[in-house]
Structure formats: C-alpha cells, structure tokens
Amino acid sequence: MNVRCTINGKSVSVSVEPGDTLRMMLVRLGHFSVRDSDDGEGFAGSDTVIVDDRPVYANLMLALQAEGSVIRTPDSLAQGGRLSVVQQAMIDAGIVQSAYNAPATALLLTWLLEHDPDPSRETVKDVLSGIFVRDTGYEHYFLAVQLAREYRDSGRYASEIAPQFRDHLSYVGKVKPKVDGRQLVAGWKSFVEDRVEPGACTMIMLRSPHAHAYVTKLDTAEAEAMPGVIAIITAANCPDVFYMSAGQGNPEPSPYDRRLFNWKVRHVGDRVAAIVAETEEQAKAAREKIKVEYQVLKPIFTVEEAMAPGAPVVQNGVAEYLSGAPDGLDAYNKGVDPREGKVIYPFPLHADIRRNVAAAAHGAIGDVAQGFADADVVIERTYQSSQIQCTPLEPHIVYTKIDNDRLVVHASTQVPFHLRRIVARVCGIDENKIHVIKEKVGGGYGSKQDILVEDVAGYATWITRRPILYRNTREEEFIANSTRHPMRVTVKMGARKDGTLTAVYMDVRANTGPYGNHCLTVPMNACSKTLPLLNCPNMKFDVTTYYSNIPPTGAYQGYGAPKGSYALMTCLAEMAEAVGVDPLEMAKKNHVERGFMLEILKSLGEGREGTVVPVGSCGLRKALDEGARMIGWGKKEKAPGNDWRIGKGFAMIQQGSGLPGLDHATCDVVLNTDGTFMVHSGGSDIGTGLDTISVKCVSEVLCVPMEKVSILSGDTDNTLFDTGAYASSGTYFSGNATLKAAENLKEKVLAEAALQMGEKVEHLVLRAPGEVFSNKTGNVLSYAKLSHDALTGVGRGQLVGYGSFVTNNAAIPYGAHFAQVAVNVRTGEVKVQKFYALQDAGTPINPELALCQMYGAALKSIGHSLYEDLVLDKDGVCLTPDFTRYGVPMTSELPEDFKAVLIDEDDEYGPFGAKSISEIATNGAAPAIANAIHDAVGVWIRSWPFTPEKILRQMGKIS
Amino acid sequence: MIARFDYHVPASLDEACALKKEYGNTGIVVAGGSDVYAKMHLGDHLYDHVIDIKKIEDMQGIRWSETEGLSLGAAVTHHEIERHPVIKERYDVLVQGVRTIGSLQVRNRGTIGGNICTAAPSADGIGPLLVLDASCVIHGLGGERTVPLKDFFTGPKQTVLADDEVLVRVTVPTPAPSYGGAYFKYGRRNAMEIALLGISVYLEVADDGKTCSAMRIALGTSAPIPIRAQKTEAYYIGKDLSDRQVVEAASSIILEDASPRNSWRADGEFRRSLLKLLVPRTVRTAYGALTRE
Structure with missing residues (x-):
C-alpha cells in the first residue's frame, strides 16, 4: 500500500505494509533520529514526531494513518550543519549527555516555543511529560528553554548556566559546548543502530520460562530448516568456555560461572538459544519451532532463602581456581552433576557455592568489641534495598561483522578493551583478531560495563561470518540485564552520650542472582564508600554474597554504595535520636577531614590488600554547612494542610575516582600537519563529557582553542588501552592520561621548536592561539610551521605525546544531600519538597554537565527510594517488565525545589584538581529521605521503596 | 513491522x-x-x-448546546477535550480526568472512544463521564441504540458492544448550572502512571448551599470494571456537605460499594483504607469547587 504525505516540507509517496508503524517508515526513509526506547509502550518519547502540528509517538501510529498528513522529524531542525537555537541551547544548558532522545526533545521544545513563545515552567513540564531521561534529571531542560528564549529575543544568553571555576584556566572549569553535542542533538549518525549495513542478519533469543531448571531436551532441527535461518546456538553447540560478563580488570574478582548457553537455566529470561536469521520475522518464526524440555527445580529468590539449610543450590558445578586453590577441592567437587557446569575463580573470594555463597570478605580496624563496651548506647538495625533497573534509553545492542578477516564489534559499551578480552575468550581467538568500536552510548549507568550481548553476537558472527544485529527488547532489559543487587545490610553502632561513635559494624548480605558478575566488589563498595566517611577508630565489616534465581544483577551507578549509604547514614540518624543529639551535630562529630589516615582502606581492596592513604581534598564540612543553611536546618516548616507533616533529613556521601592500584588509562596526542591536534584516548565517553574533558586538557596545556583539537576514543584498534568507564574513573584516570599525553607532547613541541628556532628550550613558551614564543628573541613559530617542517623529508618526524596514568592516590569526592519532605499521615504519600545536592567534585571541568549529572543521579535515586521496584511473582516472573509498571521518574516527579551545588575544592591528584562527579550523587537520596520521613512522622523506613503503604504500616495506621 | x-x-x-x-x-x-x-x-x-475508524465522519467532533448537552465523537482525542472551551468551563471534571492520561503525545492520539472501549478499570476518562451521567450512542447493522455508560461495562475489559456494533458518540447532559466536580487519581507517581485508585465526584446542593441534592461517585481500579458507588451516593443525599464529619462518615459505607483486593501493586487493606479516606476527601474537593453562575 502507498502512503502520500509531507515529511519535513517534502512531498513523498512511500510503499508500506499495513503493520508498519510510522516510525519504521520514517527510519527507512533515513530519519533515524526517530528512535525507539520503549518498544512502542508510549512512554519514553524517543519516537516523538510532529504530525499535523501535534506531537505524537511515531511507534503508536501506523504508517498508513499518516496518509495526507504533514510530518516533522527531529533531523529537520539543523539546516545544513547549522544547529537551531533550541538545539544549541540544549547543548549549552548541559542536557545533551547520553542523548538518545535529545533530538526528540529538541523537536518537542521547538514545537512548544512555536506555539507558546514564553511558556511557564508548568507548561514546559507538561510538554516534556512524555520524555524520559535518566542522566540529567530534567532540571536544566527549563534552563534550555529559557536560554533559547533569551537568544531568540536578544541574540545572547542572559541567564547563568553554571558557576565557572579557576580563573587562570581558559577551558577547564568553564561552560563550553560538549564536543559531541552537535551530532547528538541534531540526530546525526551516532549509535550502534546507525552503523548497521543492508543485508545484516538479525539475532534474537529464546529465553527460559523457568527460574531454575535443567534443560533436558533441546531439538532445533525443525527450526534450523526454516527459511532464512543461519544458525541456532544452544548449550549443545556453544563453546565449552566459562567466563563472566563483568567488564572488570584482569584477573577479575568475579567467578567464571557461565558459558554462552548452559544446561541449567538460573532465572526467568536466562538464555536458552540464539537464533540468527536473515530477517527478524524469520528468526521469530524459527524460535517458535525450537523444542525445549525442562526439569524444573525449586527456585530461591532472597538472601534468607539462599542461606537456609538445605536450600536449593543455584551454582552447584565444579569449583576451580586459577590461583590459590583451597585444600580439599577434589572432595568438594565429588559427585557434581555435569549439567551444573563450572565455577572458576581467578583467585579465591571466600566462596562456598554449595551454600550459595558466591563471595565473602571481612575486615576491621581497631577493636570493635572494646568499642561497643565503651559505648553508652548500642543499636542494631537492618536495612533492605530492592532490585533496581538501570533503564538506559538505548537498550543493549550490538552490531558485529567480519571485516578484513577480523571480527568487528560496534558496541554500546563502557569497557571496549575488557569487551575485546572477554569476546576473545568466548570465541577462542586472539585479541588481534577483534576490533571493538565504542559507538555513542545512549545510556550506560553501569549496565554497559557488562558484556551481556556482545559475547553471543560476536561468537555468532565469528562462526557464521555474517553481519549480525542484536538488540534487547525493553522487556529483556528488565528480565535479562544487570540490576542493583538487593541487599540486606545490618548496622550495629555504638556511641557515647555526646554522640561520639565508639564502634561500627556492618554486615552486608547481598543477592547476586544467577551469576557472580561483580559479586564481591559491589557489596564491598557498600562498605568501602561509606565507612571511610567516619573517623571512628573501631570499625568492622562482613560481606557475604549469595546466588539466587532473581534476574541478573551487576554494576549500577553507585555500585553498592547507595545501599551501604542508606544503611549507615540512616543508622547514624537513628543513633542521633537514641542518644538525643541533633543528627547534624552527630554527623559533624564523626566525619573525616583532610589529613585523616584512612586505615580502613587496607581491608577494603578488591580481593587484595588496599592502600592506606590520607583524606585529601574534602569538601564534606562545607557541604554540610551550606546544605544546612539552604534548607533551614532546625527550622520548623508550615505544613500544606492538616494531614501533612514536614520533615528534613540529610546524608553525608562519598565515592571514589576510579580504582587506585587497579585502573589504568593511556592516551596519545598527535600534532597534525597543519598544527591542529588529534587525541586518541582509550577512555570511554558514555555521554558524560569525558571526550570534552580530554579535549579541554589538551587545549589548556597546548594553548589552542578546542576547535583545533579532535578526539577519537574507545576504539581498540585506534586508541591505546584504558580499563574503561566505571568506578567513576573517567575524569581521574582517562583525564589524567590525556593530561600527561598533552604535557608529554608539549615537551616534544618545545624541544622541536628549540631545534627549529635555534633557541634554548628554557626560553620558549607555548601561547594561544597555538604557537611557540621565545621570551628571549621575541620570535614566534606557529604549530603549523613547526609540524610542517618536522614532517618534510628532512624533519625529525611527527610529534606524538604519550600518557599512561596509574596511581595509588585517591581523589575522593565528598558531599551532602539534603531533603525536605511532606508526608501525609492519612494516605502515606511522600512529596519531596526540596532536594539539595551539594558536592565537592574538586574542579568541575565541565561545570554545566556536572550539575546535570548531579540532578540526574539525585532524581534517579529519589525514584529508587520512593517507587522504583522490580517485582517478581512467586515463580520468579517479572511483573514490571515495562516503564509504566516499573515506574521511573518523569518531569512530574521533580522535587518542587531542586538544586545542585558545586562545592569548590581543589584536589592535588585529579587533572586540574578534578574528582569524579556523578556516581556519588546516587548515594544521598535514600538516607536523606528516610531521615526526613522520620523527622516528619517519627517512623524509620528500613526498606526500599518507601511506599505509602509501608509508612502507614510503620505508623500503625494499617496492620 | x-x-x-x-x-x-x-x-x-x-x-x-x-x-x-x-x-x-x-x-x-x-x-x-x-x-x-x-x-x-x-x-x-x-x-x-x-x-x-478514526476518520469516519459520524465519530468526529465535539458538539454542544445548552439544551442538547455535549456530544463527543468517539474519535475525539483527549487533547481536543482538554482544550475545548465549553468543556473546560462546564465539564471541568472531565478535563481533570483526561489530563492525567499518559503524556502530551498520548493525549494527541488517544481517543475518548478508545479509552471507553478498552474498558480498563483504571481508565482516567471513564470515571468523570460516569458521574456526568454520560451515555453511549452505539451503531450496529440493525440501527442505533443508546446505553447509559454505567451499563456499558459487563466484565473485565468486556462491554455491551455486540459483534456488529461500534461506539459512535458519547453524550453528556448539560450539568446543573451549579455543581461541584472533582477527579482524584492516586498513583505511586504523578504522571505516566496507571491509577491505583481513581475517584470521580459530581454533586449538586440545594439553595442553602450545603444540603446535597445530587451525588454521583465513580471508582476506578476498585473493581474489575469502572463502577458507580451507589450506596455511598445514596448516603450523601440530603446531608450537609459543609460538615466535615458528615462527609467523612461515608467512609463506613464505601466498602459496601467496592472492596479492592490484594494485587502486586498494593495490598488490599491499604487500598481499602485509601478508598475510605479519599472518597470523602474528593467529595470535599468537589464541594469546594462548587461552581455558581
């Protein structure tokens, strides 16, 4: 059938099928900025287009329904490479980050300003009600509208975008357009799906309907004979290679406890078969024909069930150790059912898989028993966190192909180099046979630190030699992706009457689900990013992680710290109540300050001894004082009605900046023939602005405008090694590597200039806009001429700066989050009236992006605290496999008064004094809101999410 | 595809x-x-x-007259309803309801006929129409018939529509010159959310300004289908709505009209406690919103 319509001013006539959505038609016509985040749920808004002057979801309209209509798509906004005012304002406001739906948002805001040139905040909120973003927390969307209005009316911005830092620097600490902002907001080719070539095959998964079962029969014969089917991969024909999905440093502190496909399925949604076919339809048809029989086993879902004597064992295979094997392993492995596979530990993690223990760790400083004996008051409380999904807008996706007889992986990943290593292991090939290209990442948040789709797709392409696209459905994101580990954290705390802590003990019981990726390190982080906030001399922790049959867990922004922080900071407030000291005074009495030796770090290394370092730059006290001032700490607020009570709370927070002693980043910077620069950074910008940080470092050191510096990053063929974007390492590690490379190049430029100019190096300086200047002679040599002469037959060759960064020094970001809530004593509703995120990020290199990341992390953790919840039924089937049922914060959930504040501190180790910014911001909301709820209505809510039901129950209003 | x-x-x-x-x-x-x-x-x-059926002429447009009342084509979008000047003025409770449906993009496509025919117990457009005493004009091969909206739903996601019938229009009588209307949606989140509870109220009072002379209450997500709370309605007739205690006393009756059970989204006891609390509260809101000419 044919559709005639007008698209972006052009009349077209298109042949479509009845079942084609409008989005499919538009994408086929090249309008790929009309994206899909929700499989047509009508929620996330990436598929927004304007039809007959009304915004609609293109996934929810048939192409045929567009007959006769006038359609506008996001790619119509930029004219010949020139961005529109709205698009530019979005970049400048800092909201173009992972940006998967930034083009759709630009279109929507453009439409809004056409109809309402000066919209109110409420109108903007309403128009954005159908746009979901995870990374920037909406707040600066209002600023973007404001900036666009100002620019439209006066040709310049009047509003301040963000505070700026370090007057002596030109780029660092300044609001400058994100280097990849243009392509992202305009909707130009950016993401994995934009790289797919005609003729690519589609791969889909057959997944387990059972939470715990043996696969007893697999018959793929009929499916394999179906038209278009290229390959079907199952436990019967996949490589007998055990590995694990976490993209962590090698050797990994996680067990290799899975193959591509296993004879035992361990969660609903576990992989049973991969079907590769010419088309998606053919793949789906073939999937129907695969016959699988299961022997269903009793599943377990909680830590308590996993701990119970005689509990079903989730990973009951042969235990092996690559190093440090314990005694008695033969007896331990006797009689193991071969269908269970293996659990291979690169080094011992104190596991006992027969008791479902995937990993354990213990540590202490001082004398905890004595500390409790010395206390006037001892309390012990248990806090439970729930399973939370990362929900990146761009689902996990990969495009693999063979080129030049090598495997090419176009990936949406945080860890291209770990990805290469793991895929090489799975395929049984060497790393030189694999080229991983990190494309723009439409949201990672930790979930793309795991190799969840590249393993199968890479292997499938390697054996079939066919180009293959694989993309998770949104439901698969919920049931077969990584999530926050549910944790049960018990805190025992002792204090003197004056509020001084005498002892702290944390017992962390984490639920890793079916596989052990991150099973040691996430739960460890619950301790290692919280206990070092306290100056208490006696502290102890025990961490135990259990296997179960819930959907998989893994890394998620905060990485264990949000749960530890919720437990420890809420308990600190509970202790303040118990001893009768104001919680803020209590906090001030017990927190660390600059110079305090962090002895606790010794026992908090990731599977090995950690390095003890003193607290460096620390804006904790400033954050507490400023937050208390802003929120009016101690002041009683007027309730909005009889049924409402107001309360205030706060939490101290910290994170790290990468993993000292473990992470490694390298970079090179090349002087081009015309005097411009090319940066090759191993770092992975996942939308956060890391590439912009690298460019700023080079611009700053080499005194050239940012436009003269280009960057390629996260490409295993063309950039140097970097452990990747996780553990808040980007700025500190990858940024420092680029800084070192730039400084190295500066030395080489000066040395070469000295030779060319016939001067001594000590008389030469670099100066803007890109030249070498002699203090002695006043002579000037442009980079262009310098490079040209170095590369013309007789020169000494191209100038390349190299930087490799490793460190034992920690650049710890600190902060405090404050919340004011209104709680309805009859309905249990909680309204977040005020939320203030105050953070010391050292020098914020990209201050506008930093603010937006703080808003984003704070809002998502407000969501995690109040309503987000991955719910399973009694058989382990997910009841919340879409956005609406799972419940993520949209514009309507914004705190009434939402502020992100950068506390100015200069760090001695970070590049230009910078520390990490966004992960830490997920640690504050849960304890701050829990404490505020208690302040309002006098009850402690000790489990996520803080639902009205729990609050009323705790208050005794319902039984 | x-x-x-x-x-x-x-x-x-x-x-x-x-x-x-x-x-x-x-x-x-x-x-x-x-x-x-x-x-x-x-x-x-x-x-x-x-x-x-989006483009069938009979299903289009919003018509209104004082005597005939409001007639909404089944293909009228939520957006058209929320923007219509007469509906905003005279049928505000309906605007309150449809405004909570999805997002701008959804309201631009979704129709009131679709909201009704999908027959979800949580539908935000249905409750307000129930209390406005709406009727459904149904067309079948045998001709046309009109069914009160309150009799339209026969079971979970089931309606009275026969095999050969479609919903053509929804008619809503002209409300009293002075009435109070309110829609209250209770959910975990404020928007893009399925109602845990949706309460619609329409009320009229006598010349004294406080004695209830008409009361219609509709409940969403409280039963397998959208329902009217008839026992609670009857309770209110003749009562002094300015008396908070009198208004709240209905909480002892409301569970006779609906008694929501456990679901994964909320425990039954919690939902029942909410009903007892929120129905009188929505009545108070409607009373407070009493419009006078």
Missing part, C-alpha cells in the same frame, strides 16, 4: 460494523491506536484485521 494484518478503512458506520462482524475475534477496531498498537508491539493481542 509490529504484526501482519489487513488494514481496513471503512468509510461509513455501516461498513465498519459489517467489517467488525465479519472478522469477529480476528479483528480489532482502532481509532487513535495508543492502546492497541502498544499491545501489538508486545505481541500480546495479535489480530488479522485492523479496522481503522
């Missing part, structure tokens, strides 16, 4: 009814598509035939 199906665009009501009858369970009548296509994406309900 979301599914393989034949696509039909009937030009008239009779043609639509004939197609619907012909295809029975293998066909689906679609207007805006915001419910149906979303389900098709999930592969949930697959149909061989899609009957698109």
